[in-house]
Amino acid sequence: MTPRKSPGRDGVPDHAPAQDVNLDALPPGLAAAWGAVDVEGRRGPKPAHSVEEIIAVATELADEEGIAAASLPKVAGRIGVTANALYRYVASKEELLVLLADRAWGEPPALPAGDWRAAATLWSHQLFERFLARPWLLDVPTTVPLTPHNAAWLDALITALKPTGMAARQMLTCAYLLDSHARYGANLRRNTPTxxxxxxxxxxxxxxxxxxxxxxxxxxxxxxxxxxxxxxxxxxxxxxxPAHDGFDFGLARILDGIEVYVSREEGLDTPQA
Amino acid sequence: MTPRKSPGRDGVPDHAPAQDVNLDALPPGLAAAWGAVDVEGRRGPKPAHSVEEIIAVATELADEEGIAAASLPKVAGRIGVTANALYRYVASKEELLVLLADRAWGEPPALPAGDWRAAATLWSHQLFERFLARPWLLDVPTTVPLTPHNAAWLDALITALKPTGMAARQMLTCAYLLDSHARYGANLRRNTPTxxxxxxxxxxxxxxxxxxxxxxxxxxxxxxxxxxxxxxxxxxxxxxxPAHDGFDFGLARILDGIEVYVSREEGLDTPQA
DNA sequence: GATGAAGTGTTCACGCCATGCACAGTAACA
DNA sequence: TGTTACTGTGCATGGCGTGAACACTTCATC
Incomplete structure (x- = not known):
């Protein structure tokens, strides 16, 4: 891997110092995904392209022919550059995948306040649709815990779940429950068309x-x-x-289960794992 | 691909005729997984190896270094044979993966009759442990709907769920719910060690x-x-x-959700999707 | 303004992968 | 005894991710 100071990342410059941690010790792609890279275009020639362009092209390819089509040679070819040139923007294939996946998540929906169940329902449906729209997202192995968009989705849901009074790890588990249901449902739909x-x-x-x-x-x-x-x-x-195969049915089961727990705990006020 | 009449498969010879369907039209690996191949060792030299041996070696490699290590050259090398020789036993890499995954599922547990919730709990725990024991199973893309072991697990669960009175697709959705929870939980555990x-x-x-x-x-x-x-x-x-991270908590939510539905329908006797 | 450091994309290179084809050898059947 | 079907090997191809050397460009500094 050639040492690399990637050019500017999307809008937010992330001024935060936070350089108290060795970026190289992080899993590949994590730092890049959070935009923890230098922005100043320094000495050499201006880069002819950008990480954004690369990821956009990779997204195109994945949309057209699946995740396998987002290979370095293919992406580079479409951009009009050597495969190796991509390494000036991206540290490895893995990092590219992390960035690709994060972009595919997009922005989370705005959730209604005051009704956690409605919020969770909306969230799940939106996520489900996201996965249907970008099925290859299901094929990207997630090697990194949280990326910005990813985290934004999670944040939205957890914020909505807070009023239930559940403990932190319980809310997290609920989030995983809904996430996995959306994933699995989308995967199922993909394999068995309506x-x-x-x-x-x-x-x-x-x-x-x-x-x-x-x-x-x-x-x-x-x-x-x-x-x-x-x-x-x-x-x-x-x-x-059927409108949503078993997706809505399964979702309703999960939410019922959460509701049972929440209303049971309400009277006790002593939540436990 | 060379035309291939693979040698004998595991115990059950599957005498059933059922050749009313063109095997070549099936997704790769499906027919092989169900043992729909000729058994008679015909003309030429006896094969020096067997599909079982190949899959066993591939399992070893996957256990040791992950699914990527189960490549044709590596498997062949450990057996002491050329990579191409494997094509006499297996139609493609994809078929190998299907067989590998099916083998990894193993036999389903015997479930207690008369208490669907206990049965589902046991089933989920066992599946969870299976995934923990063979994490690479989570990395095998499932390109085929049902393989024998796979189907046996599903059969066990559905049999246990029948007394709930749920409709077929609802039971299936419940099965997917539990399966996906076990998968996701195991994946989580793998990425974030205790x-x-x-x-x-x-x-x-x-x-x-x-x-x-x-x-x-x-x-x-x-x-x-x-x-x-x-x-x-x-x-x-x-x-x-914690004993099982959020796994038990999530499982309890799912089962609660199913229970709510089941007991609600019990009085109505008019189930609907 | 000249000079050197840093950053760009290219060319060449390697090793790994899945897979096709031709072949020599082997075992059963005619 | 052939003929035939099947075995494993050798050779080959095209794809992949990635490393290293290199020529070239830009800017920071003298």
């Missing part, structure tokens, strides 16, 4: 999915996995497209 | 995590993400190792 989407799809794909169904049914029964076989055969699966 | 594990770890790693904490705290505050900053600072995070 009937409507199926109708739009080409006949080959339709037939392929039918083949899978038939094949699995046979195998499941011959292995005596009857409960699963039955479920897969349920007419509901062949019916018209 | 205090006890930390104490055992080398001082460098400890210091690195402290650096991350300090860095993030500064950044979060300077971006006004105070709720998150507060949560991360909560003394509970520095306290002694």
């Amino acid at each position: 009937p409507a989407a199926l109708r739009r799809a080409n006949p080959e794909r339709q037939q392929a999915m039918r083949a899978v169904r038939v094949f699995l049914d046979g195998r499941l029964r011959s292995r005596n996995l009857l409960a699963v076989a039955e479920v897969l055969e349920d007419p509901a699966f062949l019916a018209e497209e | 205090p006890a594990a930390l104490r055992r770890a080398n001082p460098e790693r400890q210091q690195a995590m402290r650096a991350v904490r300090v860095f993030l705290d500064g950044r979060l505050r300077s971006r006004n993400l105070l709720a998150v900053a507060e949560v991360l600072e909560d003394p509970a995070f520095l306290a002694e190792e």
